[in-house]
Amino acid sequence: MLDVRRVRTEPDALKAGLARKGVAGEEVDQLAELDRRRRELSEQRDDLRARVKTLSKEVGGLRRAGEVEQAEALMAESRDLGAREKAVSADADVVAGELRELLLRIPNVPAAEAPDGAGEADNVVVRVEGFDPDAYGEHQRVPHWDVGAALGILDLGRGAKISGSMFPLYRGAGARLVRALTSWALDRHADAFEEIRPPSLVRTDAMVAAGQLPKFADDAYHLERDDLWAIPTAEVPLTSLASGEILAEADLPVRLTAATPCFRREAGAAGRDTRGLLRVHEFDKVEILAYATPEQAPAVHADLLARAESLLAELGLAYRVLDICTGDLGQSHARQFDLEVYAPGCDLWLEVSSVSWFTDYQARRADIRYRRAGDGGVEHVHTLNGSALAWPRIWAALVETGRRPDGTVVLPEVLAPWLGDTTVG
RNA sequence: GGAGGGAUGGCAGAGCGGCCGAUUGCGGAGGUCUUGAAAACCUCUGGGCGAGAGCCCCGCGGGUUCGAAUCCCGCUCCCUCCGCCA
Numbered sequence: 001m002l003d004v005r006r007v008r009t010e011p012d013a014l015k016a017g018l019a020r021k022g023v024a025g026e027e028v029d030q031l032a033e034l035d036r037r038r039r040e041l042s043e044q045r046d047d048l049r050a051r052v053k054t055l056s057k058e059v060g061g062l063r064r065a066g067e068v069e070q071a072e073a074l075m076a077e078s079r080d081l082g083a084r085e086k087a088v089s090a091d092a093d094v095v096a097g098e099l100r101e102l103l104l105r106i107p108n109v110p111a112a113e114a115p116d117g118a119g120e121a122d123n124v125v126v127r128v129e130g131f132d133p134d135a136y137g138e139h140q141r142v143p144h145w146d147v148g149a150a151l152g153i154l155d156l157g158r159g160a161k162i163s164g165s166m167f168p169l170y171r172g173a174g175a176r177l178v179r180a181l182t183s184w185a186l187d188r189h190a191d192a193f194e195e196i197r198p199p200s201l202v203r204t205d206a207m208v209a210a211g212q213l214p215k216f217a218d219d220a221y222h223l224e225r226d227d228l229w230a231i232p233t234a235e236v237p238l239t240s241l242a243s244g245e246i247l248a249e250a251d252l253p254v255r256l257t258a259a260t261p262c263f264r265r266e267a268g269a270a271g272r273d274t275r276g277l278l279r280v281h282e283f284d285k286v287e288i289l290a291y292a293t294p295e296q297a298p299a300v301h302a303d304l305l306a307r308a309e310s311l312l313a314e315l316g317l318a319y320r321v322l323d324i325c326t327g328d329l330g331q332s333h334a335r336q337f338d339l340e341v342y343a344p345g346c347d348l349w350l351e352v353s354s355v356s357w358f359t360d361y362q363a364r365r366a367d368i369r370y371r372r373a374g375d376g377g378v379e380h381v382h383t384l385n386g387s388a389l390a391w392p393r394i395w396a397a398l399v400e401t402g403r404r405p406d407g408t409v410v411l412p413e414v415l416a417p418w419l420g421d422t423t424v425g
Numbered sequence: 426g427g428a429g430g431g432a433u434g435g436c437a438g439a440g441c442g443g444c445c446g447a448u449u450g451c452g453g454a455g456g457u458c459u460u461g462a463a464a465a466c467c468u469c470u471g472g473g474c475g476a477g478a479g480c481c482c483c484g485c486g487g488g489u490u491c492g493a494a495u496c497c498c499g500c501u502c503c504c505u506c507c508g509c510c511a
Contacts, residue, residue, distance in 0.1 A: 039475070046480040053480095056492035060443040075491040082491075246435095246472085369472095376454095378472075 001103045001364045007032045017109035020116060020326040027106060034099040041092035048085035052078050104214060108361040110326045111335040117325025123338070124323040129309070131318035136344040139405040143345040144396035145276035147403055148174060151425045156276065166266070166274060166281045168392065173424045177398070177411065178284055180418035181391050182259045185286040185311060189388065193257035193288055198237035200261055201228040206240040209366035211332035211358075218267040230263035234287035235385050242291060243366040247381065249373040253292040253300050259284065262390070277392035278350065284392075289385035291368060294359070297382040301357045304386040305337050308353045311388055315412045317397050318342040320349065334359045341393065345400030350393040355386035 006014050007028060015025045055078040062071040115124045148154025153174025159167045170178055186195055207213040207229050212220060221230035231237060238256050247254065262285050273279045288307060292300045305321070312319045324336040335357045340349040360380035363369070368381050402410045408425035416422050 042474070042480080046475085047478095049481090050479060052491075056490095057443070059491050063443090071491085078491040376470095 001361060002106060002108070003360070003364065004031065004035050004099070004103065007035055014109065018106070020110050020114075021107050021329060022327065023106060027102070031099070031102060031106070034095060034102065038092065038095045038099055041088060041095055045085060045088045045092050048081055048088060052081050052085060055081070101214075104208070104365070107329075107331040108334050108359060110329055110333075111357065111359075114329060114335050115323055115325045116327075118327040119325075120328050122325040123328055124325065126321040126323050126337070128320040129313065129318065130316070131320070131342055137405070139407075140344040140400060140403050141347070142400065142403060143276060144343070144399045147345065147399050147409065148276070150407065151409065153177070153399075153424060154277075164281075166279065168277055168280050168283075170395075173419075173421075174395070176419060177395060177415070178391050180415040181389075181394065182284060182286060183418050184415055185388060186257060186259055188311060189257040189286070189288055189307065193255040196234075196238060196241070196256050196258040198231075198234060198241070198258055198260065200231050200237075200263075201226075202231055202237055202240070203228065205243070206236050209243055210236045210239045210362055211330075211365065212236060215331060219265050221263045221265060231260060232264050233262050233285065233387075234258040234260040235289060238287065238289045238385070239362055239366055239368075239383055242368045242381075245368060246378060247291065247368070247370040249293060249370050252370055252381065253290045253296050255288070255290045257286060257288045257388075259286045276346075277396045278346070278348075280392055283390060285387055285390040287385060288388045289383070291363070291370075291381040291383055293370065294382050297357060297359070297384060301335065301355065301384050304384055304388070305355045308339055308355055308386050308388040312339060312341060312352070314414050315394065315398065317394070317401060319352075330354075330356065332356075332358045332361050334361070339389075341397040343393070343397040343400050345403070346396070350397060352389050352393045352397075353387040356384065358383045358385075 002014075011028060011032060015028045018028060019025065055074050059071050059074050059078070062068075062074065115122070117123065145154065145156065149156075151173070153170060153172050155169045155171050156165075159169035162169065189195075201223065204213065204227065207220065212229075212232060220232055222228075223230070229236075237260075238258055241256065242254070261282055263282050264280075266279055266281065288304055290300045290304065309319070309321070319339055319341045322338040322340065324333070324338055329336055333356050337355045338351050339353040339355070340351050342348075343350050359382050362383045363380040366383075368383070369378050370381050371378050398411060399409055402412075404410060406425075408423055411419060411422045411424065413422060
């Protein structure tokens with residue numbers, strides 16, 4: 001969420017920034033008006049409270065002195081003030097609630113460096129690595145759902161029987177491949193990231209803090225009976241890990257990694273890209289996340305991106321890096337790079353990672369702050385995170401890329417310690 | 426699931442209707458002393474809103490009262506015992 005004070009201190013800059021994400025100027029004006037009314041009402045409320053407090057102290061003194069009659073008079077006056085305070089206070093709460101609700105729905109301001117654009121089509125391809133369209137043979141032009149079915153390592157029919165479509169079931173070497181990828185990736189981040197195994201069901205607060213709610217409630221699975229949400233990404237529990245806390249600057253950046261299942265209803269995407277593993281309701285992903293000072297944030301962002309990229313390179317996959325334009329940026333995001341791998345069988349670029357910088361937008365929702373080493377001042381941290389990586393589409397790209405003319409598949413050598421045999425079929 | 430106990434500042438731990446945003450100890454910062462250090466002593470040391478005056482925060486949300494950290498109700502979390510169980 002944005003700092004309301006910016007509405008007062010730099011309304012024009014704020015409007016200009018939000019306009020790049022398509023937010024109308026009226027919304028900022030609406031914020032300004034609610035903020036003005038909120039402060040006006042809280043001032044009235046504070047004045048009334050101050051008078052009640054003063055009177056109450058006098059009552060105490062008079063009663064001790066035995067001046068019962070005078071005390072009674074003050075009590076009556078205070079009772080009256082109290083009633084007025086209650087009314088003003090209720091109004092103040094209503095306005096504060098409206099302000100917060102609006103604030104929770106207004107997106108983050110994009111970073112100055114983020115490219116302008118209206119939507120997906122305007123994202124900028126920053127670089128393409130390891131891709132030569134002529135280097136793929138006919139044997140690699142088989143989609144992973146066919147390869148997986150032929151080798152008995154992907155059983156979409158059984159998954160659908162148990163849970164419905166878009167709930168994949170991997171088996172044998174296919175299941176082991178997912179486990180290998182997870183173990184390998186966690187180990188690759190172990191040099192700088194603390195491994196966390198967070199809960200997969202979280203409270204509403206955690207979903208709000210990460211920016212999933214209130215806007216994207218339809219995309220998340222909700223367990224009504226217990227009022228818990230199935231996490232759509234480890235970003236949710238990891239962001240709330242430090243909620244309500246004040247960290248020491250010396251401890252920053254805090255770097256965390258976690259492998260978790262991720263659950264997505266994909267409510268708005270029914271029927272689109274649903275073949276095979278292109279879009280699924282449940283998948284495993286390794287996430288890397290950091291809390292940093294504003295000064296550290298750009299370097300941390302670059303490091304997260306470099307880590308996700310190096311994993312793709314080590315897996316021998318062709319990939320490209322997209323600088324996400326303002327029109328396609330997520331609600332909480334100031335800057336975002338997406339990584340897409342090339343899957344020759346589907347002949348598609350598949351998004352497998354999103355490396356994001358949220359400035360203090362999430363930290364403000366989650367109330368994560370740090371104490372500056374120099375002057376001891378307290379301010380919100382910056383949060384950053386990236387997938388490194390999300391496995392289903394990697395699984396698809398590996399199986400398609402590694403397919404040989406005889407129909408068997410060769411998997412990357414780096415996974416040998418977990419796979420044993422890197423040849424499938 | 427049942428019974429009981431608890432939640433106060435970085436930590437420990439008082440306070441149980443007014444003089445309490447809160448005694449004290451530890452920890453932390455600075456200073457005096459010292460060749461230097463230790464010890465001793467002194468001072469300071471939570472967060473939020475607000476231009477300020479001031480207001481809010483003693484797990485969270487309500488209530489009682491002129492006045493609530495203190496009384497009442499609900500919720501959450503932690504601990505102990507019993508039950509169940511991967």
